[in-house]
Amino acid sequence: MATDSAPTQAGSLLGLMQDDYPLTIKYILDRARTVNGRATVASFDGEGLTRATYREVGDRVDRLCGALTTLGVQPGDRVATFMWNRQEHLEAYLGIPSMGAVLHTLNLRLFPEQLQYIVEHAQDRVVIIEDTLVPLLAPAVAELGIVEHFIVVGDGPVEGLTGQVHRYEELLAAAPESFAYPEIADDRTAAALCYTSGTTGNPKGVLYSHRSTVLHAVGECMADTFGICGRDTVLPVVPMFHANAWGLPYSSTLTGANLVMPGKFLQAEPLAKLITGERVTVAAGVPTIWLDLLRYADEYRPDLSSLRVVPCGGAAVPRVLLEGFRERHGLNVVQAWGMTETSPLGAVAHAPHDVDEAAAAEFRLRAGQVSPLVDVRIVDAEGEPMAWDGEASGEVEVRGPWIASRYYEDPTGDDKFHDGWLRTGDVASIDDRGYIRITDRSKDVIKSGGEWISSVDLENELMGHPDVLEAAVIAKPDERWTERPLACVVVRPGSDTDAEALAAYLSGRVAKWWEPDEYVLIPEVPKTSVGKFDKKALRARLESGELRGAAGDQS
């Protein structure tokens, strides 16, 4: 009997589905402007909101692609963005990959030397830049001579930009109304490029494909992750240059969720007003942002009742944050874990349904349950997989359809990959339901007397003190024990909490040998370019003798 299905390996048949139907960002663009054409993106400029429907955005994307083609952009070329979260950034997200080029999101909080390195490494031919940010980028790239065109969003001054300078709106107005998109038959084609923030060594480029981006967007729509859907209004507080704003621009346009773009206004007050005014249902950002909002909410009681989920990740989420929002404001802050290399969705910490509230609270404190389609394991120092017993602790490795397989043009990063798995540098245990409990990043872990002390756990406990605003614990070299914990603590202004009080507070809450030997009160914990505690900077201060504390051990 004739059959269309060819046998593959012994005894198996190939399926007869349209498996070569490409998963592309062009599909998301088409769906955004048709099925989801009435959904809106609202951009905040400090005073008011500018709104556009996804249908209007789609029309502008056509013009953007036409304009970029006129400037000579070819498939595969890198087109960078240097913008806060706003409508034009969404247009770049949808348009640049759809025309076959590569969207490169530049992190505007990086130092000039890092920006210079990245622009040169990526060979960005065009940069779309917000006018107010010109002074940040111009000095970094002026001498490189790599960027041929700057497209400036807004009417502000453009001094210092070299190459040809255009105004975004003028280019769009002059561009043809429609654009003939190339067919992207192979969905493994590169779509976007994002560099890790380079906390160790030079930044490394993660090159996302169309397929990985679409699958990741779908992953975000599952109820067990963030459940993004057409009834949502999503506020990505996480910048679009930080791990693709966690994929929210794509999952929102795919489903028809409205987007609210906060621009550079990431302080508690404007965020609270946006949430109240726009009836935001999903607001996502790093813990620092939500710690500020929690303090603001405790004092001013804004109406945050529209929020159904507040995804929070990028760094360990302190207990005070999770429980403060839940208990005092009835809000569901959900911890998530991921990296630039994982697109970034890797794990989400919803509590299981079959445990009591006390146990649920502990599950929410974990980095999360490994997300569907992502594969995780922990390995020992020899790279051997370890048990999922919730006890054994090793380095987390991940693989899956939206996990990086190597870095862009960077063989020095090869040691981050192991047998087809990405090595994360995070140290964790995993339980039998796939919940990951991160104790540290391997470079932050404190090795004392041959045992490991979790800086994350110590920080969590310290931040539970009512007068502590921020706490970061680092290793201090110690002759006897190799390393001992040193706690850098920010206390509420006017509070008289000192080292002695902190030591007394921790006593009994953690093992005696975990208690920090020293406490340093500092005005603020330094932050990285994506708003995380910068322990590398603290370690440098310690080394230069700048951090001197008081002994906490009163015994």
Ligand code: ADP
């Ligand atoms: P960078 O490595 O420059 O900080 P990423 O933003 O990609 O850039 O950071 C990824 C890292 O952030 C992870 O490897 C992990 O150490 C940390 N991280 C992310 N989410 C969490 C979380 N929920 N708990 C603990 N650590 C987290």
